[in-house]
Amino acid sequence: MGKKILEMRRTDLNCVFNSEKNFNNWLVCESALQNLSKTTGIIVKSPKREFKSGDLYIDILAFEEKTDNKIIIESQFNDSDHAHLGKLLTYGMLENAKFLIWVVENPLDEHILTIQELNKKILNFEIILVQATAYESFENAQILFTLTARKHSLNYINKRIIDDKISNEKTEKRKPFWTIFERQITSLNFPYHGHTVDNGIAYSFSLENPLLEISISLSTSQNVIKCLFWIIKKTKESVHIVENLVKNIKKIENELEVEITFDQYFDSGKTAFKYVISDSYDYKNESNYEELAKLSLKKVLETITVFKKNSL
Numbered sequence: 646m647g648k649k650i651l652e653m654r655r656t657d658l659n660c661v662f663n664s665e666k667n668f669n670n671w672l673v674c675e676s677a678l679q680n681l682s683k684t685t686g687i688i689v690k691s692p693k694r695e696f697k698s699g700d701l702y703i704d705i706l707a708f709e710e711k712t713d714n715k716i717i718i719e720s721q722f723n724d725s726d727h728a729h730l731g732k733l734l735t736y737g738m739l740e741n742a743k744f745l746i747w748v749v750e751n752p753l754d755e756h757i758l759t760i761q762e763l764n765k766k767i768l769n770f771e772i773i774l775v776q777a778t779a780y781e782s783f784e785n786a787q788i789l790f791t792l793t794a795r796k797h798s799l800n801y802i803n804k805r806i807i808d809d810k811i812s813n814e815k816t817e818k819r820k821p822f823w824t825i826f827e828r829q830i831t832s833l834n835f836p837y838h839g840h841t842v843d844n845g846i847a848y849s850f851s852l853e854n855p856l857l858e859i860s861i862s863l864s865t866s867q868n869v870i871k872c873l874f875w876i877i878k879k880t881k882e883s884v885h886i887v888e889n890l891v892k893n894i895k896k897i898e899n900e901l902e903v904e905i906t907f908d909q910y911f912d913s914g915k916t917a918f919k920y921v922i923s924d925s926y927d928y929k930n931e932s933n934y935e936e937l938a939k940l941s942l943k944k945v946l947e948t949i950t951v952f953k954k955n956s957l
Contacts, residue, residue: 654781658722658750661779661786668777669694669704669720672748677788678707681718684790685773687744689716698739701732706740714743720777721749725756737770745772748790752776757794764796771796816845818928819863822938823848825931826861829938837945847873850945856883859949861941863926870922870937872944874952879914886956887916893955894918900951901944918952 662668671677673692682688688710696706705718717740719733729747737745747760752774760772774794780787823841826848830839837859839850847862858875876883890897891907898905903920922944923937 656779656781656786658777658779658788661781661788665704665720665722668722671788672718672720673705680788680790681746681748681775684775684792685744685746685795687716687746687773689718692718698736701736701739703736703740706742709743712743715740716744716746717742718746718748721747724751725749725753725774730756730759733772737772743770745770746775747772748775748777750777750779752793760794764794815865818865819845821931822863822926822928822934825934826938826941829935829942833939833942835942837949852949856880856886859945861922861945863928865928867924868926869924870926870941871919872922872941872948873917873919874948876916877914879916883916889956890918890952897951897955901947 658668662671672681673694678689678692689707690710692705692707694705696703698706703717704720707716707718708714709716717733717736719729719736721729725747729749733745733747736742757774760774763772772794773792776791776793778789778791780789823845829835837850837852839848839860841847842849842860845863847860849858849860851858856876856878858877860873860875862871862873864871876887894905894907897918901920903922905918905920908917908919909915922941925933926937
């Protein structure tokens with residue numbers, strides 16, 4: 646029943662690609678371009694490597710799919726610097742490009758602020774800053790793109806308003822369950838104190854050890870209730886806890902009679918072990934909420950006991 650768990654650790658881009666040239670060769674591959682397009686919201690097509698513009702060579706010249714507007718892509722390992730930003734602006738002016746995408750490993754605050762100010766004042770092109778972060782395990786490596794700075798267009802603002810509206814609607818849908826859930830906590834004299842988090846998506850309980858939390862989450866799209874056991878900081882003690890839990894994962898699954906998945910969140914240092922409690926949750930039908938609330942609280946107590954025992 647247990648799943649193979651691979652721990653991905655953050656590393657340098659240079660350790661994965663050896664040079665910016667190799668990184669750019671990977672960046673024009675279909676899968677990388679798809680991820681970059683998804684991150685920026687601009688569909689990139691027909692990339693050309695080392696494109697000659699006058700006496701200069703551009704890392705990547707590409708085009709926007711719908712409009713054929715030119716896109717300049719400049720990459721950089723390590724910290725962002727003035728030289729690469731200057732190159733990006735020069736290439737953009739020479740080629741009359743619509744979008745200038747700077748893919749950099751560690752964007753510095755001064756360059757983020759500079760790009761934000763330039764985007765306010767320059768009307769004929771937009772600068773987009775994307776952070777590229779490398780993670781690796783024993784078997785493979787992955788590159789994560791994160792949008793760091795770009796112009797806030799009207800479409801972006803409208804999308805944010807729509808997303809906020811959807812989030813509020815989902816919060817309202819979950820309220821009836823949490824009302825019953827909290828009533829059960831009171832009636833059962835539940836030994837742990839908690840509260841809703843993430844706009845009502847989950848209910849979190851603090852444990853005696855400040856490194857640990859446990860939460861129940863509701864999915865309105867998948868109709869499931871999940872239990873998540875959190876290690877919320879990366880310390881010497883928490884690393885030891887995670888290692889023991891991973892080592893004993895099959896035993897934990899057997900004791901709880903569930904199938905557990907494992908995630909690490911590198912930016913925050915958190916680790917989560919999660920499993921499905923029930924797939925009978927339906928925000929449109931409240932008839933089984935009492936039963937599901939009792940079951941969820943029962944699994945919380947069982948999970949705390951089993952995980953504590955196997956973390957030592």
